Ligand code: 4AD
């Protein structure tokens with residue numbers, strides 16, 4: 001067995017000295033031909049390895065370069081250096097993999113995020129991305145904890161689908177038909193009956209519709225998977241492939257839905273504050289330094305951890321769409337609403353039906369032409385929309401009327417309408433954009449920096 005090592009995080013959390021350990025990792029720096037800062041990704045903190053002068057061959061020492069991988073056997077000793085309690089006095093140094101110092105793209109200095117985006121395969125080895133992706137992992141893990149603890153069932157909704165859940169037509173087509181000379185039908189259109197699935201198919205934009213089918217049996221379900229949008233938005237908030245968490249709950253109304261979403265977001269933040277405080281502290285400092293470069297009026301005021309604590313400890317603001325418009329129309333930009341006016345997440349309800357998806361429940365008693373739906377979006381400071389959700393239209397006739405008005409083919413959605421035909425119940429759900437949540441928790445301004453390998457218009461590396 002080769003892998004009998006102690007992880008650096010565990011090593012640094014102990015104070016026992018005099019014991020022999022094996023550590024493995026990648027060299028961050030090598031100073032004075034004596035001190036190796038070794039990192040294995042378990043924490044941003046490096047273990048200092050001391051290669052005492054005269055004890056190792058020059059041939060070995062020359063190969064200890066930034067990026068090289070090492071196996072160290074040594075003794076844990078008390079550290080005299082600042083910021084660490086223990087270090088390892090090496091008795092054996094084995095080079096597992098060399099790293100040509102001339103060619104290795106990551107120098108022991110600060111690189112720009114733009115530069116690192118081009119080197120996404122190596123950026124995991126930096127402190128910033130180490131912290132971001134350990135936090136991303138923790139968030140993903142505790143998503144399942146949150147729902148499992150509440151008796152939700154994790155439903156794996158399909159990635160390839162024949163329906164457009166959002167009705168927005170922003171889908172990536174899935175086909176095995178040839179691009180040239182695709183078979184045509186009598187009407188001269190592409191004949192998808194000859195395609196792999198015998199019909200036109202796409203990558204899913206949302207697992208919601210299938211989620212609703214599950215909720216009509218299990219009561220409480222959630223999905224957590226990749227979703228795809230072929231929208232040509234080159235912004236710091238949009239990806240073509242992103243992950244979404246979508247709970248769907250039978251017997252929940254809009255208020256239950258808002259409460260669930262607020263509890264969920266608070267749980268995610270509280271979990272990271274408890275379990276990833278080192279990484280949060282690193283990102284907090286990083287953000288504070290970055291903000292120093294900004295003009296005073298553009299600074300966020302609160303530090304990252306302060307902001308997260310504030311969100312966990314205070315209720316989200318809840319306002320209607322009409323109220324939101326009034327505040328914004330006093331001359332301010334939409335971001336003003338959350339960032340300056342309320343300074344905390346805001347849940348906006350009661351959107352005009354005209355700008356929302358077909359499945360949202362029509363509010364009763366609206367003036368003709370001024371219909372609103374039981375939608376709720378959550379807007380977060382610095383992020384904008386982080387959650388989109390609604391109570392669903394459970395009344396068959398109203399749903400059919402809405403779908404007809406929006407030219408959604410009832411025939412193809414017959415399976416969905418069955419939920420309203422056979423034991424329909426009030427129900428509600430929402431989608432939390434996972435990367436936007438990771439952005440909020442880590443303070444990263446560009447969404448490309450919180451997903452390992454970003455897919456955006458004109459960019460699909462790796
Ligand atoms: O508001 P959206 O489009 O809602 C739905 O898809 C519903 N079916 C959800 C539901 O009710 N079950 O998307 C939900 C969230 C947004 O609030 C946003 O956080 C995120 O998904 N999102 C994106 N994140 C990154 N890149 C994109 N292109 C995104 N589009 C939406």
Ligand code: MG
Pocket residue numbers: 377385387388
């Ligand atoms: Mg939305």
